[in-house]
């Protein structure tokens with residue numbers, strides 16, 4: 092439909108003009124524009140048989156949306172004034188998901204380079220949109236029964252409920268007077284907006300008739316997200332006030348100058364995250380208190396937070412004094428935090444602690460970029476498999492395939508890569524390999540071992556076809572995000588960026604590298620050696636540099652290997668050799684891998700221990716691989732003692748154990764974790780220790 096509008100603007104304007112006039116003059120939009128068909132959309136996770144795995148979307152008449160957008164434009168400045176400064180949904184505060192996510196990335200980076208413990212609490216609201224919009228936005232007298240019933244079910248007393256009811260009614264638009272209403276024109280816009288939400292309707296496939304709503308809106312209309320953000324800002328404001336009253340606000344202190352930044356919550360429409368910084372011993376307590384306050388605040392407005400696994404969650408990192416004890420305590424509590432500050436008659440609620448959380452589509456974690464990278468690479472590989480028959484089709488033109496790759500594969504694979512921090516070498520290789528694999532599939536240029544073929548290096552392929560080097564994609568989107576941040580100047584972020592509290596591997600240091608790299612280009616050669624602050628001033632005065640950045644990133648110079656994704660050239664300076672063939676390599680680990688891959692030989696140390704507990708020092712490691720590494724490294728007497736005692740498993744038994752664990756390790760790999768990733772802190776088991784055996788100083792594992 093919108094295409095038709097674009098193709099025949101004049102003709103359609105003629106047809107729609109009377110309707111438009113009527114809408115505005117009579118202050119009543121046509122009924123057809125006020126409703127639509129509700130469809131269920133599978134969320135792509137969970138069982139398709141469960142209703143919970145679907146979200147509702149509203150399909151509406153497209154021509155009504157255009158008029159609503161006009162209204163939205165008029166209401167927007169007002170909404171921007173009323174909303175909280177860290178709300179990024181619906182275009183508020185220059186918002187987009189990348190900026191909201193960047194805020195958290197900067198927080199994670201600054202925690203990782205400090206001696207403080209930090210946490211981010213993510214809150215998920217049960218069917219937030221439907222709950223909030225219905226009641227709060229437009230002042231309606233009836234229909235609050237459900238909300239009040241919810242409050243009393245949750246455990247509030249009659250007295251409490253009266254207070255809450257009055258509070259929400261009176262202080263909903265508390266800073267309404269301060270806003271200059273002339274900016275929005277007149278009452279017409281308000282009344283029209285209100286009219287739009289009166290007598291709405293929805294229909295559903297396979298059901299006769301429509302549902303009729305006196306007041307309400309569904310997600311997906313241009314005004315709805317604005318209204319929602321506005322309503323949410325009231326909740327957030329109340330929440331901040333409550334946290335301040337309880338003394339639960341935290342600040343990030345800049346180490347050198349002692350300047351403090353208050354840490355604010357960041358939200359994107361209904362997605363809310365709250366960063367917390369604290370010392371290790373107090374962290375869990377602090378989170379429990381904060382969650383209690385937030386839970387109660389949301390409940391006051393009739394919104395229930397969803398604390399089921401996979402919904403609201405905490406990611407945290409213990410650092411500094413007392414971190415071991417804190418990690419152990421959390422582990423003993425099964426990695427859940429019991430929420431405090433709830434009134435006595437409430438049922439108890441817990442929030443779970445997770446390694447990584449998917450915030451606005453991107454995984455965030457204190458443990459590096461591996462979760463996100465593994466997810467993106469997995470996605471790209473799966474999608475490439477689906478499209479492989481098309482990509483390998485030699486009938487199709489190459490540029491068409493490249494369009495296909497960009498539309499279906501790269502858009503998913505590099506989603507929000509502008510917020511990625513530094514990638515470790517193996518993970519960058521994984522990413523690089525995924526993208527090069529697609530290019531090679533499309534071109535049909537592979538390296539097949541043991542045959543004569545036209546082998547091209549990655550650089551050749553990129554140069555010959557004027558493609559973009561994978562790392563340049565990340566660089567370009569990071570630079571463009573930086574320029575966008577400067578242009579939109581969202582609160583907090585710019586200030587946060589310039590602080591010297593980021594170390595190597597952080598987003599800011601990556602940005603600094605990118606900027607240095609950019610300074611090589613002609614347009615930016617004057618900026619060589621600039622600091623972030625200088626760059627900010629430079630871009631602020633020249634916002635048209637976006638084009639120059641893009642152009643530079645497309646140039647052949649920008650698309651040569653700039654990131655060390657290659658191994659050293661094989662054949663030089665190898666010191667370790669295989670005793671069974673001519674293979675030479677650099678490290679024991681490579682040799683062990685070669686021995687297993689080519690000769691089927693495994694390290695014999697695996698025969699000497701069973702289970703997950705070290706028999707010598709009685710440490711419980713919870714995972715066999717961690718135990719094996721503990722013994723293998725031999726820093727403690729454990730290796731020698733274990734070897735002196737002799738094998739406890741036969742090699743058949745050890746193989747059986749390996750087979751059992753194979754799926755577990757595969758899953759770990761898929762999540763982006765290595766075999767020896769520690770999931771739980773190790774503890775020392777009770778018991779008498781074994782007496783140490785005397786023997787030769789050096790013992791070697793015997794098969």
Ligand SMILES: [Zn+2]
Nearest residue numbers: 669671672674
């Ligand atoms: Zn060999």
Ligand SMILES: [Zn+2]
Nearest residue numbers: 705707708729
């Ligand atoms: Zn040990």
